Amino acid sequence: MQSTFGLMRSPQAILFGPGQRHAVGRVARALGRRALVCTDQRLSTDPQFAALRQSLLDAGAEVLVYDGTQPELPMDGVLECVALARPFAPELVLGIGGGSCMDMAKLVSLLLAHPGTTLDDCYGEFKVPGPVLPVIAMPTTAGTGSEVTPVAVVADQRRDLKVGVSSPHLIPHTAICDPELTLSCPPRLTAWAGADALTHAIEAFTATRREPTPELGLERVFVGKNLLSDACALAAISALSRHLPRAVQDGSDLAARAGVMFGALQAGLAFGTAGTAAAHAIQYPVGAITHTAHAVGVAVLMPYVMAFNRPACTASFAQIAAAMGVHAASEAAAADAAIEAVAGLLQRIGIPSTLAELGLDPQRAAWVAEQSMLAARLVTNNPRPLDEAAMARIVQAALGGERQALSPP
Structure with missing residues (x-):
């Protein structure tokens, strides 16, 4: 249950x-x-x-x-x-x-x-x-x-x-x-900020679910996936998928601006209790090396992290697909479609598709994976267990745009 x-x-x-x-x-x-x-x-x-x-x-x-x-x-x-x-x-x-x-x-x-x-x-x-x-x-x-x-x-x-x-x-x-x-926010910043919010919502909705002891909320600021954060996360994903491309294309569209702001607010409420996970853990060292904006880094990483997490998140990904208005013949197909829908949305608003485009030197990939593991709160919040080898797989895939390398056999 x-x-x-x-x-x-x-x-x-x-x-x-x-x-x-x-x-x-x-x-x-x-x-x-x-x-x-x-x-x-x-x-x-x-x-x-x-x-x-x-x-x-x-x-x-x-x-x-x-x-x-x-x-x-x-x-x-x-x-x-x-x-x-x-x-x-x-x-x-x-x-x-x-x-x-x-x-x-x-x-x-x-x-x-x-x-x-x-x-x-x-x-x-x-x-x-x-x-x-x-x-x-x-x-x-x-x-x-x-x-x-x-x-x-x-x-x-x-x-x-x-x-x-x-x-x-x-x-x-x-x-x-x-x-x-x-309304005066330029298109690129609108895209970056909205992509950041989408990442918050997805990672909150797919965070690990912990045993709901009475002490959980007193011992952890970020408690993982839960009933209330899920409602906010899905509301955010739905609003952002519908309104973000419109707001980027036409910054004077107040209805789109309101939809994006509502999505960002709901995403904040979601991850403010559930927390974030691997995309954020990897972005910290990537940002330190490349001096690129946090929002861009987590957005680039999100489809790759989703591909890695896919075996542990079939039902959640199917719900994400539905929130984005994407339907498929089966839950498994819907889960796959969710990854494609997120990647496609980010591409449409101009988010780079690889870490190489952010300027990450392949020679630093191993260091990024090592440093990512130090963000223990984020690592343990990921729905699929992570070790340094798994982190290295995600980083390598994101460097070269090889998302299929993370798909289950």
Whole structure:
């Protein structure tokens, strides 16, 4: 019998839909008077951002803006923002922008709430010492799901790797998801962000299913596949497969933009409790070597990881096919069709099809496989058991575009 265990962690409030950004002033003022806003330089000069800032001021808030957020969020930037904000003593933090801006807000709220704590102290799961300053997350791209997740990722230059801080304390207090804020997102970034969300949803839906003990949700931030995350993941896959190609083709299509943002939100809710798996584990060392965006790396890897996982995921893949509107004569055929449908969608929106296209040197393939195994949380969340040899098979296949080499005999 299918397990009826479910776990859902989410913000206290999610405001979704066109125009919801205009609520930010009243939402923020209910949480405090001094508001720190974390964004990037491009957004800080946008008229939409000026209107959001004015909304905060009109509600009686004092506002400090930090607009130095960089892509892939280097640790030095987090520390710079904390140093700037500490004399201001903010009572809440807003992250307005892409995933890096929202992760910046989460990590800054952590360090401001717990003086003396370092990010090194918090790497891993359940290491955040307690509640953080309330965060309002406002995405301007639709992909990372950071507006609803318990994780923030930072690039630790000393380790030359991206590292995650995972704790329910990091879930934003309020997520304000207004698809009108994504209308100016260029086609390539729209494609990358949406592909990231699709990967989140697929890996959450196919994550390993664990024994539902009463301690499971207290001992793990990411508990694996469960009843509630499955519902969100399927909703995400359905919305993204229908709306993402349209949003990439015509960025002014507000209905498509809303569908993609809804998919990214649902994917965030799904992987925020279920977790991700092999595609994310492999991307970390690939990204470190190639200096390519996280979203592109996981999307390139997803069809290859699906091909490897196929023997363990027939029923789940068939459900993915149905969510994408693909039907077949049998469950096995539907499972195969799901892999093709995902690969085809990613190709249509311009995602590269091999790691070689990302610039990965074949001579570094063995190192990538070795380093991927160090992401134990992701490795053990994969539905099919992984060892270094299996990782090497996936990496080699993804290097040369040889997905068929991962298919069962």
